[in-house]
Amino acid sequence: MSEPSRLPSRIAQKLAERQQQGLHRSVKAFHHQDGKLIDEHNNTYLNFSGNDYLGLANDPALISAWQDGLSLYGAGSTASPLVTGFSHAHQALEVSLCDWLGFDKALLFNSGFSANQAVIFSLLEKGDVLFQDKLNHASLMEAGILSEATMLRFLHNNTAKLDSALKNQSEAPSRFVITEGVFSMDGDLSPLADIDVVCRANEACLMVDDAHGIGVLGKEGRGSCDNAGIQPDILIVTFGKAFGMMGAAVMCSAQVHDYLTQFARHYVYSTAMPPAQAYALSKAVSMIRKDNWRREKLHELSSRFHRVLSEHHEVVETQTPIKPAVLGDVTTMLTAAEHLKSAGFWTGAIRPPTVPPNSSRLRITLSVNQTLDDVNALACKLRHILEGDRHE
Numbered sequence: 001m002s003e004p005s006r007l008p009s010r011i012a013q014k015l016a017e018r019q020q021q022g023l024h025r026s027v028k029a030f031h032h033q034d035g036k037l038i039d040e041h042n043n044t045y046l047n048f049s050g051n052d053y054l055g056l057a058n059d060p061a062l063i064s065a066w067q068d069g070l071s072l073y074g075a076g077s078t079a080s081p082l083v084t085g086f087s088h089a090h091q092a093l094e095v096s097l098c099d100w101l102g103f104d105k106a107l108l109f110n111s112g113f114s115a116n117q118a119v120i121f122s123l124l125e126k127g128d129v130l131f132q133d134k135l136n137h138a139s140l141m142e143a144g145i146l147s148e149a150t151m152l153r154f155l156h157n158n159t160a161k162l163d164s165a166l167k168n169q170s171e172a173p174s175r176f177v178i179t180e181g182v183f184s185m186d187g188d189l190s191p192l193a194d195i196d197v198v199c200r201a202n203e204a205c206l207m208v209d210d211a212h213g214i215g216v217l218g219k220e221g222r223g224s225c226d227n228a229g230i231q232p233d234i235l236i237v238t239f240g241k242a243f244g245m246m247g248a249a250v251m252c253s254a255q256v257h258d259y260l261t262q263f264a265r266h267y268v269y270s271t272a273m274p275p276a277q278a279y280a281l282s283k284a285v286s287m288i289r290k291d292n293w294r295r296e297k298l299h300e301l302s303s304r305f306h307r308v309l310s311e312h313h314e315v316v317e318t319q320t321p322i323k324p325a326v327l328g329d330v331t332t333m334l335t336a337a338e339h340l341k342s343a344g345f346w347t348g349a350i351r352p353p354t355v356p357p358n359s360s361r362l363r364i365t366l367s368v369n370q371t372l373d374d375v376n377a378l379a380c381k382l383r384h385i386l387e388g389d390r391h392e
């Protein structure tokens with residue numbers, strides 16, 4: 001009978017633990033202007049922490065497409081897709097995604113988080129085995145833990161370990177492998193061509209979550225899979241990163257599309273995204289395909305960044321706009337983040353449980369919104385901080 005009073009004390013205790021570990025976090029309200037961040041004290045920072053790699057979030061052409069969409073279709077979709085929430089704007093977006101990425105079908109979701117849950121919960125059953133890269137995103141891990149399938153995690157990017165794990169589970173009714181195309185906290189690429197070979201050899205399904213590769217890598221920004229020359233069974237595309245907006249699509253065969261339309265509860269029982277958003281997302285697809293200059297600019301920014309920091313092992317070279325500086329303990333990382341902040345650079349301060357213990361890092365991200373001078377200045381400041389550390 002004392003149950004109800006236990007919850008508040010448990011909440012208080014867990015919050016206190018987070019505080020003691022230095023892991024307690026809170027949200028801050030920012031004003032975004034021309035790729036800069038303005039905080040509540042009116043301090044302005046260059047933003048090196050977002051996922052708007054291609055600089056689309058504030059692009060006038062995309063903003064006016066969303067405004068046009070509002071005039072054409074109204075503010076909301078008014079229902080879930082199977083009722084009456086699916087409009088011609090949603091349909092056109094699905095067609096343009098299929099045309100771009102070479103899949104038979106696309107199914108739209110309101111977030112990558114829900115798309116991942118929907119696929120894992122509805123496709124996998126008890127007895128099936130799900131294999132996930134250890135560094136997969138929290139949305140994939142959480143869905144795997146909650147699903148009825150058995151989840152096994154393989155060593156990051158280790159194709160041999162995946163192969164032997166698949167062979168050990170050869171009697172499972174279905175084997176399903178999930179990897180990210182680009183890992184969100186490390187910026188490294190999955191060895192997709194090898195993983196694809198291993199999956200085929202073991203008759204396992206392959207799903208790639210390309211949240212951070214889509215738009216950035218491959219021909220016309222088709223992402224990690226195009227870059228590696230493979231076509232997975234299922235591709236997750238999210239619209240919250242390079243698209244500069246939000247939402248997600250599951251790219252798949254006509255049969256899987258039909259199956260998810262029947263059984264994916266996040267799809268069936270959730271209001272469809274506003275048609276104006278779908279309309280603007282179609283515009284984003286065409287900008288991403290056409291605007292090679294955005295990807296070229298990211299390359300230029302990336303080379304400059306690594307040139308300045310080439311002697312610092314904390315900063316691993318990546319082929320993506322994600323540039324982690326792995327500093328180890330939380331305090332060292334937070335001190336570095338504070339130094340950068342006082343110099344006018346806002347970087348992502350990433351700590352456990354988002355990353356493994358003792359791998360706290362600055363997650364620095366590049367964006368088309370930045371100039372070569374901005375990136376140079378940030379990299380020089382970071383170099384200075386890292387050199388200071390070394391002399392302590």
Ligand SMILES: *Cc1c(COP(=O)(O)O)cnc(C)c1O
Binds near residue numbers: 113139184209238
């Ligand atoms: C951001 C992210 C998601 C979640 O997508 P949202 O649309 O933000 O919910 C899923 N997977 C990966 C790898 C991500 O980086």
